[in-house]
Amino acid sequence: MTDFFTMQPGETAAPLPPGPVLCTGTAAMRRIHRFFLWAYGEAPGLVRSAAPGDTARASYVGEVLGNFDKVLHIHHEGEDLLMYPQLKERAPACALHVGQMLEQHRQVTQRLQAIEPVRLRWMQTADEESGAELAARYEDLSGVLNVHLRREVTEMMPVADRVMTEKEAAAVGQHGIQELDKKFLVGYLGMVLATNPREDQVELFKEIPAPVRLAYKLVGRRMYRKQYAALFPGRPIPPTL
Numbered sequence: 001m002t003d004f005f006t007m008q009p010g011e012t013a014a015p016l017p018p019g020p021v022l023c024t025g026t027a028a029m030r031r032i033h034r035f036f037l038w039a040y041g042e043a044p045g046l047v048r049s050a051a052p053g054d055t056a057r058a059s060y061v062g063e064v065l066g067n068f069d070k071v072l073h074i075h076h077e078g079e080d081l082l083m084y085p086q087l088k089e090r091a092p093a094c095a096l097h098v099g100q101m102l103e104q105h106r107q108v109t110q111r112l113q114a115i116e117p118v119r120l121r122w123m124q125t126a127d128e129e130s131g132a133e134l135a136a137r138y139e140d141l142s143g144v145l146n147v148h149l150r151r152e153v154t155e156m157m158p159v160a161d162r163v164m165t166e167k168e169a170a171a172v173g174q175h176g177i178q179e180l181d182k183k184f185l186v187g188y189l190g191m192v193l194a195t196n197p198r199e200d201q202v203e204l205f206k207e208i209p210a211p212v213r214l215a216y217k218l219v220g221r222r223m224y225r226k227q228y229a230a231l232f233p234g235r236p237i238p239p240t241l
């Protein structure tokens with residue numbers, strides 16, 4: 001099986017600046033991108049899993065999807081602030097690629113903004129029309145992400161690994177962790193872990209503040225299992241740390 005993060009025909013990576021690899025940004029990016037790929041791959045089906053009129057299910061599913069959207073928005077915000085300006089400055093030959101990635105971020109933001117009112121309406125009414133629109137909008141977003149999340153890893157991150165320090169690369173991930181409250185992290189960490197192979201779960205866990213790790217072991221893992229079962233009744237629950 002080919003890895004998802006494989007360059008497609010006709011795509012070219014940004015020119016690599018000389019010098020050694022300074023950080024493990026690519027590996028960290030793959031881990032969080034796996035979560036988004038999974039989340040948005042599931043989003044349309046989750047919307048369709050609420051029968052018309054089932055406002056209890058719609059408000060539950062809608063809240064989870066809103067949280068995915070929040071995490072995605074914060075992820076891109078961190079890159080826009082802490083990664084792309086640095087890449088542009090330190091690897092000027094990559095300006096074209098940086099421009100493309102920022103344009104893809106803009107396309108994602110536009111879609112998230114259009115989704116928000118539809119999602120909130122659907123949570124209240126669970127009406128068929130809003131549900132169909134919301135599912136279609138998530139499908140469209142998933143299409144954009146399937147290109148962006150792959151190309152950022154294959155085309156941009158090899159450059160980031162050569163021009164950013166480990167501390168700077170870690171700060172991109174930490175932006176997301178700082179913007180989300182601790183309670184939220186405890187509840188959602190399991191889903192992020194579950195989309196990664198075991199070795200990556202171990203690495204991901206190291207990025208999490210110690211109190212959140214402890215709370216995850218005490219209650220978060222159980223919360224994840226309960227939430228997964230509620231979202232996908234009857235499916236086996238993917239194992240996590």
Ligand SMILES: [Fe+2]
Binds near residue numbers: 033079152
């Ligand atoms: Fe990213």
